[in-house]
Amino acid sequence: MAELVSLHDAVAELVRDGDTVALEGFTHLIPFAAGHEIIRQKRRDLTLVRMTPDLVYDQLIGAGCARKLIFSWGGNPGVGSLHRFRDAVKDSWPVPLELEEHSHAGMANRYVAGASGLPFAVLRGYVGTDLVHQTETIKPITCPFTGEVLTAVPALNPDVAIVHAQQADRAGNVQLWGIVGVQKEAVLSARRSLVTVEEVVDRLEPRPGAVVLPSWVITRVAHVPGGAHPSYAHGYSVRDNEFYQKWDPIGRDREAFTRWLEDL
Amino acid sequence: MAELVSLHDAVAELVRDGDTVALEGFTHLIPFAAGHEIIRQKRRDLTLVRMTPDLVYDQLIGAGCARKLIFSWGGNPGVGSLHRFRDAVKDSWPVPLELEEHSHAGMANRYVAGASGLPFAVLRGYVGTDLVHQTETIKPITCPFTGEVLTAVPALNPDVAIVHAQQADRAGNVQLWGIVGVQKEAVLSARRSLVTVEEVVDRLEPRPGAVVLPSWVITRVAHVPGGAHPSYAHGYSVRDNEFYQKWDPIGRDREAFTRWLEDL
């Protein structure tokens, strides 16, 4: 049963140094506020998992929280590069960053395997690419019926998954809608989970296209209105596209970034 | 693009002697009317696929349409046995029936593999059961990362999948809701597909929990109000529980069944 607690207490309890942590949300519903709380609580040596590490992971990486990144696309969508990510990869600033790089299809299937209690997933993927030479977690697998060779990737089972949703009810059941991404899989694949929500309601009204996560698969829920900013929460906020642009010069410059960090 | 045609024409065009045919619908939305049309058009040597062969497959089997059944649970839900199915298995009446028997988890994953363009699926299933000794389409597979041995089942890719849904729009897009079962996977796994619908509407209004199948993955749509009777279409009809009970004495007796068949 998901307990409703403060964001501070949820992060303090659930996220530990050295953990593998997945913050998910595919452009939509990115749990920025939770990422910032991890920075404020100075977690270290995290293995960060995310299909699309964007600003929130640029910030976590620049703040020195991460020792490793498992990902499939790292950029500032619609703007350009993630400079804190680049700086960590190329110049180990502030600490070295190990990469485990996949494709979206591979990452999505790794979460599916994790959510399904399987040690691996099978897909048609990666064949002919150089990713197979750089990433140890990509292996061939042979179909026992046809002999065809396909690709296997291992399950992702993060210590903690953190997602943002529109609503929770008072019992801790969660509902999210719009682009639902890989959030259900992330929560179901993780040992512990935190959902930050825009609103706590008496009753979740069923909605078209909604994903409902029952309380008993969630560890903690925190009421954090605007917790996805500068990304958006469908029906509650719009994407702050300007912030994504403004981030570019901040992320580009260690000093500007350090000032941003001090103000966080 | 799904063309809207009559049920007669759809079955005449899509279902051929010797085909592998899947009629799906998990208790809810069972495409009975399409099954009856297959009987009327006297298709033969079909390999029938269905997780829960109930009355509609008892009828098809009794009518001599099937040479093989791929399934995971064959009964009259809430009532008892399928006597035409039993008679075909035990006494080859009216023709012998070959069985390929799985569990629900295995069948569901076979459809998933089929819908995903993969030759097989992996699950934790069947271990320790006698099904592994009777069913050749159950094999062990080893995780290339952990060495753990799991179970593989081959994809299902029926020649034709037939499902019933509540609504189609005039472009042939389909929406179904309530218990959605394995219908999406059945349609996406098949080479050809037919959806019978309760109602053709100008516009599909988004609904909580609905599955939408776009026109371009469906071959034919037929307007068949009540096409799920005696099963039900959530929001349109209720299950005719009495018919399920009445079927028991009909199915039990070759003569009674033959009379039913003549009246169809």
Place this chain on the structure above:
Amino acid sequence: MNAYSADEMMSVAASRTLRDGAVCFVGIGLPSTAANLARRTHAPNLVLIYESGTIGAKPGHLPLSIGDGVLAETADSVVSVPEIFNYWLQPGRIDVGFLGAAQLDRFANINTTVIGGDYRDPKVRLPGAGGAPEIAASCKEVTVVVRQSPRAFVERVDFVTSVGAKRDGLGFRGAGPRRVITDLGVLSPDPDTAELTLTALHPGVTVEQARDATGWDLAVAADLETTPPPTAEELKILRHLEATKGGVSA
């Protein structure tokens, strides 16, 4: 004291095994009756999951099948059949699997496939496996609800549809059957041998009756208990439930 039937005692005894807040994967028939009774008595927060994909169903009447419309209408979430097996059952996140059986043996192996003859030419062809093999394998524990008779309780099942209590080395996530609730009493696997042992009798039932209804030499626990009879409240709610069953008598 209330008059009650052996079936009613069985449903009540089964319902009592479900703790409040537990997550229960429910088979249709006797298990569904017991689980719905529990939700209306001591376990209002019991989470019912049916293999039709309904999570957190709160049916107002007894569903006739695992695909009854009332399950979808009252569920917290309805997911696809592949999802219910892959995301919800398989990872071992369900507390209790509640299963029925056509045939059951000394080690609580369950048969719902064929009886007599051999697989290709059986004496009786039963419906088959459905969700049972994976429910038995993956739930944290399993409760079996089945009427006890020499025909059903056999030395060795004709076909292992679902694996019972003897499961070392099979790599399952779940502990398997922890109790078999019958119309006569309760059987539990011996912690060492995994053999089913009579641990409780329902009121008025004798050890002899239980032995006569068992196709093997039934072991009896030293501290054999007697099940408390159904309370008036339990009976009232159970009978109301049964009366609501979608137009079909049990």
Place this chain on the structure above:
Amino acid sequence: MNAYSADEMMSVAASRTLRDGAVCFVGIGLPSTAANLARRTHAPNLVLIYESGTIGAKPGHLPLSIGDGVLAETADSVVSVPEIFNYWLQPGRIDVGFLGAAQLDRFANINTTVIGGDYRDPKVRLPGAGGAPEIAASCKEVTVVVRQSPRAFVERVDFVTSVGAKRDGLGFRGAGPRRVITDLGVLSPDPDTAELTLTALHPGVTVEQARDATGWDLAVAADLETTPPPTAEELKILRHLEATKGGVSA
């Protein structure tokens, strides 16, 4: 005659390759602009699929990212990210994959991962693969939209993120890149050698310019065509589209 930019010609040329009713898996940026232009001109029934899980999106403005809210609001169906890759892309049911590139070589292999140095210590770290490897492998065919320059058009990509036109024996369902649309012209793989060959130039562009913008010795088709310039209608719609892009200039 209308004045237009090279980028506008590129978007128009790319949009024209999409036949009405085709199902198109759209990458963000130039491909998305071209696909949305096609839907507003000659291909009103074009089905747009974005990797965020939106099927049949009909955005009223140019989405800024593959997860723009307008995609979900206007889609026929929104599915999960695993589903879009597994059920929709992987089986080969998508007609055209529309991809961009940071670096592209003679055989239309695409690099969006690293430039220069080696993988662990690159000169430039790019965003990485995203959906591209499987889009390139599984769509029935691929169209690449990319600005032509010696830095981008290299003899050999530093990293194969997505496989190009040379794909014998790799077991792919799709035929791979059938055309590369640039700001200068159109390149297509030779049917025998799979080498990219200049098959069309946009109006006013010379073969020399195309050669100078290519990092390998560019083959030129004997029957080199000239792209018809953008029509007034195409330009009007394209400019309106660009102006609606979620608050961010291109």
